Amino acid sequence: MEEPLPAGGAGGDGPCALLPAAALALDGDEDDLELFSKDASLMDMNSLSPTMPTSPLSMINQVKFEDEPDLKDLFITVDDPESHVTTLETFVTYRVATQTSRGEFDASEFAVRRRYQDFLWLKGRLEEAHPTLIVPPLPEKFVVKGMVERFNDSFIETRRRALSTFLTRIADHPTLTFSEDFKVFLTAPDGELSAHKRQGPGLLSKVGQTVRAAALALRGVRGRPAEFEAMSGFLEAFSQKVGLLHKVSQRICKEEREYVDEMKELGPIHALWAELEEDLADTLQGVAGCLDRCCQATERRLRGLAEALLPVVHEYVLYGEMLMGVMKRRDHIQAELESKAEALTYKKADTELLREEVGKLEDKLECANTALRADWERWRQNMRHDLTSAFTATAERNVRYYEQCLATWESFLAAQSDLYAKEPPEDKP
Structure with missing residues (x-):
């Protein structure tokens, strides 16, 4: 559900x-x-943006974004996939490199490593904060095509491109691009993102939301x-x-x-x-x-x-x-x-x-x-x-x-x- x-x-x-x-x-x-x-x-999409950034620098940047949509100040690259094998799981991380001229960032360049679950967390946080904005989709976690190996080169390259498209679409969105969670995703050191991920709503809160939504769905x-x-x-x-x-x-x-x-x-x-x-x-x-x-x-x-x-x-x-x-x-x-x-x-x-x-x-x-x-x-x-x-x-x-x-x-x-x-x-x- x-x-x-x-x-x-x-x-x-x-x-x-x-x-x-x-x-x-x-x-x-x-x-x-x-x-x-x-x-x-x-x-005109940008003039109807439902949420404005809270900091003055973010507000200035969004006004510039709306007035000059072709003037980009945030560039993101997803590359260098790396496989990790542990006793519990096997997963792939990708390098997420960011270049920006925005004032709310502490530096102009960042490079972090993220796995698929981190992208999934970002998508969930954006949907929580903006439930009726169109958050770009992520590629499915599993791709089933006969006996396709999940971690072969073709699969990893296809996923890398899809993840890159996901981040680029967020960066180009007039509202989502100024999300604090998006900034954390791009800049938090590899070991610190887990602390931010734990700050979401607890299990009981999610269960309560699910039950209430199910009741409202039945009512219509x-x-x-x-x-x-x-x-x-x-x-x-x-x-x-x-x-x-x-x-x-x-x-x-x-x-x-x-x-x-x-x-x-x-x-x-x-x-x-x-x-x-x-x-x-x-x-x-x-x-x-x-x-x-x-x-x-x-x-x-x-x-x-x-x-x-x-x-x-x-x-x-x-x-x-x-x-x-x-x-x-x-x-x-x-x-x-x-x-x-x-x-x-x-x-x-x-x-x-x-x-x-x-x-x-x-x-x-x-x-x-x-x-x-x-x-x-x-x-x-x-x-x-x-x-x-x-x-x-x-x-x-x-x-x-x-x-x-x-x-x-x-x-x-x-x-x-x-x-x-x-x-x-x-x-x-």
């Missing part, structure tokens, strides 16, 4: 402009890629605003479509790998054949060379799919799952407000205390709605950009691939035509 997270850290003043229903509508009969069209109007919300109903509908359709894209992309990669393996066998076969056919030796050697060059081009295209397309599609599969959790946390706040308002109506308890609680919950819900409304449009804009870039790059790579293969075979055929033209004609009977 998913644990409900406290709504601390949210803040904001004034309602935001509602999203147009047309911007969220999704017609299931239209082409799947209509989902990624660019014609929906987008709000009675009047979810239309814009959030539209978001929920969009998410359901988006999750289905991006899940289908993910399956198709994986199947294409699998078939491409099988195709490459078969091509690798054809080149040597033609080379051996050339040794047995003296009259056709040059032609067969030419075919073998063409097959080798096409095989290399196919491998490059396969690497491009595995490194550029699949990770992006997979990340948005995880985003779909994570956004469902964000919507649930927003609904929990509204359900709690409705429950208290109903109790106040029927005077089931001390009315003065209930009025105070209802007022606080109204403010909390308004902050949650404002945060989600702003982050939702920012996420949609990034989603369109990321998926469009991934598919465009894939299409361009495919065009180059087919051009290379076509040029290879055209050159071979032209050479064969010239050779045939120079040969004397056979004597006619």
Whole structure:
């Protein structure tokens, strides 16, 4: 069961402009890629940031971040994976190197080592502090693909890239980037992060939150605003479509790998054949060379799919799952407000205390709605950009691939035509 997270850290003043229903509508009969069209109007995300940093330097930095979003002052690199084997477990740590010009940091450069559990802690802390902001997803803890070894080089490299994307997205977020937990994650010496991790809510508090969230989930919300109903509908359709894209992309990669393996066998076969056919030796050697060059081009295209397309599609599969959790946390706040308002109506308890609680919950819900409304449009804009870039790059790579293969075979055929033209004609009977 998913644990409900406290709504601390949210803040904001004034309602935001509602999203147009047309911007969220999704017609299931239209082409799947209509989902990624660019014609929906987008709000200014940074101006709706629900939480401002508390220190003056942080506030100054965030104002600069909002006014000049292309001016980055925080650069993070995840590299140098290192395996650790103990009597109890085997795990991998990664070097997290940070360069920054922000005044709230004690230095301009930091380098620490972090393991997957540390990234998981950071994600949990950000969700606790900002329950209706869209915290980037982490790669799954375990990847099951037949008998894939968890700690082979390919798995570690794939995870390293995903962890790097996770931190980069946080650094680029107008609110999450100024989180104190994020700063601690980037700067705390390797042995000191454990002390910070112990400062989270205790087990009894988490159990109480879970029980309360389960009760509210059973009760449900009675009047979810239309814009959030539209978001929920969009998410359901988006999750289905991006899940289908993910399956198709994986199947294409699998078939491409099988195709490459078969091509690798054809080149040597033609080379051996050339040794047995003296009259056709040059032609067969030419075919073998063409097959080798096409095989290399196919491998490059396969690497491009595995490194550029699949990770992006997979990340948005995880985003779909994570956004469902964000919507649930927003609904929990509204359900709690409705429950208290109903109790106040029927005077089931001390009315003065209930009025105070209802007022606080109204403010909390308004902050949650404002945060989600702003982050939702920012996420949609990034989603369109990321998926469009991934598919465009894939299409361009495919065009180059087919051009290379076509040029290879055209050159071979032209050479064969010239050779045939120079040969004397056979004597006619």
